Amino acid sequence: MPASGAVTRHTLRQQIAEALRDEVLAGRLLPGEEFTVKHIAEQYGVSATPVREALVDLAAQGLLDSDQHRGFHVHRFTAGDFRAMVEARAxxxxxxxxxxxxxxxxxxxxxxxxxxxxxxxxxGRAAKGGDLDILIGYDLRFWRELTALFANQYICDFLHRLRVQAWVFSVPFLRGEGACREWLWNGHEQLVDAITLGDAVAARAVVDDCHAHALAWADRVGPEPETGRGPSAGGGPGTGSGAATGAEPELGPGPGSPRR
Structure with a gap:
C-alpha cells in the first residue's frame, strides 16, 4: 500500500504540473499572474501536497517564480531572454x-x-493555418523526437526546456497578432526531407533559417505585452481550444519561431 500510494501521488503531481504547463503555454495563465497552492488545490479538487510539488517542479523548469509570502506567479520572459534562448539553441x-x-x-x-x-x-499544417493550440503541441514533439535521433538525453531535455520557455514568451504576442500565421515558421517537412536524403548541408540551412526567423520576429515584437488577461487583438489568449500541447499531449522552431 505505501508504494502504491507513492506512485499515485507522483502521478497526480505530474498530471497537475502538465495541466498547469499547458495553461501557461496556451496563454491562459499569463506572465506575472499569481496564484497559491490553496487556489490550485481547490481548482483541481486535490490535496495541497501534490500541488505544491507540481508548482516546485514548474519553478525548477523556469516557468514559475515562487514568493515565500504570496505563492507563485508565471515567470515573465523578456525579448532579451527569447533572443538568448534562440542563440543557445543555435x-x-x-x-x-x-x-x-x-x-x-x-x-x-x-x-x-x-x-x-x-x-x-x-x-506545418497548423502553422500555415495559424492554429497555435495545435502547432505548439506538434512542434515541441517534432523537435524533441528529431533531436533524439542525433543527441543524448541531456541535450534533448535542455533544448526542449528552451523551446517550451520560448513558446511561453511568444504566445501572448502571437495571440494578439492579426496575421499570426504569417509569422509562424513551417519548415518542419523541409527539414525532414533534407535529413531523409542525408543532406547535412541542406538540413543545417533549414535550421539556421528557423533561428534567423525567430530573431527577426523578436526584433519586430518590441516591448512585452500587458499582463492583464491578454492582448485584446485576436481575442486574447483565452480564446484557444485549450490543447496547448496539441492533439498529442506535449509540443517551433520553439515558441513563436516566425516565418517571413
Whole structure:
C-alpha cells in the first residue's frame, strides 16, 4: 500500500504540473499572474501536497517564480531572454551538426523518421493555418523526437526546456497578432526531407533559417505585452481550444519561431 500510494501521488503531481504547463503555454495563465497552492488545490479538487510539488517542479523548469509570502506567479520572459534562448539553441545545433557531419546523416534509420515526419506534417499544417493550440503541441514533439535521433538525453531535455520557455514568451504576442500565421515558421517537412536524403548541408540551412526567423520576429515584437488577461487583438489568449500541447499531449522552431 505505501508504494502504491507513492506512485499515485507522483502521478497526480505530474498530471497537475502538465495541466498547469499547458495553461501557461496556451496563454491562459499569463506572465506575472499569481496564484497559491490553496487556489490550485481547490481548482483541481486535490490535496495541497501534490500541488505544491507540481508548482516546485514548474519553478525548477523556469516557468514559475515562487514568493515565500504570496505563492507563485508565471515567470515573465523578456525579448532579451527569447533572443538568448534562440542563440543557445543555435550554438547547441552547431555542435550537433559538427558531429553529424563527421558520422554522416545517411546513417539515420529511415523508419525512425516516420513518426518525426508525421509530427512535421501536422506542425506545418497548423502553422500555415495559424492554429497555435495545435502547432505548439506538434512542434515541441517534432523537435524533441528529431533531436533524439542525433543527441543524448541531456541535450534533448535542455533544448526542449528552451523551446517550451520560448513558446511561453511568444504566445501572448502571437495571440494578439492579426496575421499570426504569417509569422509562424513551417519548415518542419523541409527539414525532414533534407535529413531523409542525408543532406547535412541542406538540413543545417533549414535550421539556421528557423533561428534567423525567430530573431527577426523578436526584433519586430518590441516591448512585452500587458499582463492583464491578454492582448485584446485576436481575442486574447483565452480564446484557444485549450490543447496547448496539441492533439498529442506535449509540443517551433520553439515558441513563436516566425516565418517571413
Amino acid at each position: 550554438l547547441v545545433a552547431d555542435g550537433i551538426f559538427r558531429r553529424v557531419v563527421a558520422s554522416g546523416l545517411g546513417r539515420v534509420d529511415s523508419e525512425a523518421l516516420v513518426s518525426v515526419r508525421r509530427r512535421a506534417e501536422e506542425a
